[in-house]
Amino acid sequence: MTTIRIPTPLRTYTDGQTTVNVTGSSVTAVLNDLTQQYPALKNHLFDGDELRSFVNVYVNKEDIRALNGAATAVSEEDALMIVPSIAGGA
Amino acid sequence: MSVLSNDEIRRYSRHLILPDVGLPGQEKLKQSSVLVIGAGGLGSPVLMYLAAAGIGRIGIVDYDVVDETNLQRQIIHSTSDVGRPKLESARQKLLDINPYLEIDSFEVPFTSDNALEIMAPYDLVIDGTDNFPTRYLVNDACVMLNKPNIYGSIFRFEGQLSVFATEDGPCYRCLYPDPPPPGLVPSCAEGGVLGILPGTIGALQATEAVKVLLGIGEPMIGRLLIYDALAMDFMELKVRKNPECPVCGDHPTVTELIDYEQFCGMPAHDHSDYTAAPALNGQEAEEKTPVPQITPIELKARLDQGESLPILDVREPHEWTISNLETYGAFLIPKGEVLEHLAELDPQKEMIVQCRSGGRSADVIRELQKKGFHKLLNLDGGINRWAEEVDERLPVY
Numbered sequence: 001m002t003t004i005r006i007p008t009p010l011r012t013y014t015d016g017q018t019t020v021n022v023t024g025s026s027v028t029a030v031l032n033d034l035t036q037q038y039p040a041l042k043n044h045l046f047d048g049d050e051l052r053s054f055v056n057v058y059v060n061k062e063d064i065r066a067l068n069g070a071a072t073a074v075s076e077e078d079a080l081m082i083v084p085s086i087a088g089g090a
Numbered sequence: 091m092s093v094l095s096n097d098e099i100r101r102y103s104r105h106l107i108l109p110d111v112g113l114p115g116q117e118k119l120k121q122s123s124v125l126v127i128g129a130g131g132l133g134s135p136v137l138m139y140l141a142a143a144g145i146g147r148i149g150i151v152d153y154d155v156v157d158e159t160n161l162q163r164q165i166i167h168s169t170s171d172v173g174r175p176k177l178e179s180a181r182q183k184l185l186d187i188n189p190y191l192e193i194d195s196f197e198v199p200f201t202s203d204n205a206l207e208i209m210a211p212y213d214l215v216i217d218g219t220d221n222f223p224t225r226y227l228v229n230d231a232c233v234m235l236n237k238p239n240i241y242g243s244i245f246r247f248e249g250q251l252s253v254f255a256t257e258d259g260p261c262y263r264c265l266y267p268d269p270p271p272p273g274l275v276p277s278c279a280e281g282g283v284l285g286i287l288p289g290t291i292g293a294l295q296a297t298e299a300v301k302v303l304l305g306i307g308e309p310m311i312g313r314l315l316i317y318d319a320l321a322m323d324f325m326e327l328k329v330r331k332n333p334e335c336p337v338c339g340d341h342p343t344v345t346e347l348i349d350y351e352q353f354c355g356m357p358a359h360d361h362s363d364y365t366a367a368p369a370l371n372g373q374e375a376e377e378k379t380p381v382p383q384i385t386p387i388e389l390k391a392r393l394d395q396g397e398s399l400p401i402l403d404v405r406e407p408h409e410w411t412i413s414n415l416e417t418y419g420a421f422l423i424p425k426g427e428v429l430e431h432l433a434e435l436d437p438q439k440e441m442i443v444q445c446r447s448g449g450r451s452a453d454v455i456r457e458l459q460k461k462g463f464h465k466l467l468n469l470d471g472g473i474n475r476w477a478e479e480v481d482e483r484l485p486v487y
Contacts, residue, residue, distance in 0.1 A: 087222045
């Protein structure tokens with residue numbers, strides 16, 4: 001199973017789950033599986049069909065923008081991370 | 091002759107015997123200058139450690155006043171400082187830690203008009219701000235002036251750390267080209283933050299600052315640290331310099347500072363939860379239209395006349411346990427779940443929408459207006475203002 005780490009701000013939409021197991025052979029496919037399991041996430045990750053530009057996705061520490069974008073291949077051993085921008089500091 | 095006095099040499103003894111610092115390193119720190127933007131959660135530990143470490147000159151930008159709700163995490167300020175300007179409180183604490191320090195105080199909002207001038211004299215900048223407009227401003231100004239930007243940010247139990255805008259390294263815009271649309275990412279004032287978290291991230295920022303100033307070790311250039319306090323997990327990700335970056339790329343299109351509030355569609359305010367309500371501060375983002383308001387006193391008067399007014403509370407369940415208007419028939423549907431419960435709400439009936447201080451409830455009203463609800467009133471100032479003006483038995487949080 002491929003795992004996706006859910007960042008703190010989005011755990012509200014995954015019933016508090018910190019990681020979710022997903023299936024699929026590309027970033028697009030596993031994110032689709034994720035939003036099917038947790039539909040409330042969809043609006044936070046996607047603007048229409050496009051991944052939102054303030055939500056970064058990493059496959060094994062590498063930004064998918066440096067790989068093949070949403071088409072980046074994903075295997076069962078891969079660990080994905082969603083890292084949205086946060087601004088807190090005060 | 092050293093730039094350090096004998097008293098200072100005694101003070102920095104543990105640094106002087108440290109192989110990578112030594113007397114030359116300590117002298118370098120003494121001759122270094124750092125600008126810290128924000129004397130709050132991140133700024134507190136950053137300032138205290140940099141002062142103790144012997145940085146010669148520290149500039150601080152902050153125009154806020156110490157508030158009781160700051161004390162849970164802003165350890166540079168104490169209970170006796172409540173009501174004082176943060177700069178005054180910070181200055182006193184820092185000079186008590188290290189009297190050999192020079193401190194420059196900038197008690198102004200950090201804006202596109204003053205950013206370059208304030209930043210120019212310093213070797214390095216530490217971003218301890220709390221909102222997207224100011225973070226993009228700090229980044230762009232650092233890139234334009236070639237100042238390393240030691241970045242940290244926090245939310246609930248999670249923190250991020252990186253070093254941006256060095257000679258060949260990426261900048262904040264390489265990591266996040268665009269800010270999130272207003273309302274999609276909650277602020278700490280809205281989502282909460284573990285008081286110790288800014289301590290952890292701030293201490294790491296101070297560490298990176300000293301490393302960059304001394305040219306030792308491997309600073310977090312091109313790397314992003316994600317810290318999960320609950321899992322006690324430190325994860326490291328790669329940040330690539332984006333050749334297309336509008337600020338630091340090969341062909342920059344942003345070559346002077348812009349209007350960052352417009353860029354982010356939100357005001358650069360500390361307590362954005364409340365001040366983001368457009369009608370209140372005159373700095374409204376274009377997307378945020380004013381919503382009909384009702385003050386707590388007006389609402390109380392109408393309820394006392396026996397009017398039946400449903401009150402929709404859009405906070406989170408753990409906030410409901412702190413204070414609520416259940417005795418007046420209030421019911422809870424958290425902001426993120428309101429659209430799923432549309433069928434339970436009557437668009438024909440007048441209804442009050444309420445949160446902690448009026449920001450989230452205004453967002454909900456704007457959303458519901460699009461779904462045909464036109465009889466909604468926002469409780470101005472939220473339950474906190476109700477507690478202050480109508481029912482003093484309720485706590486303010």
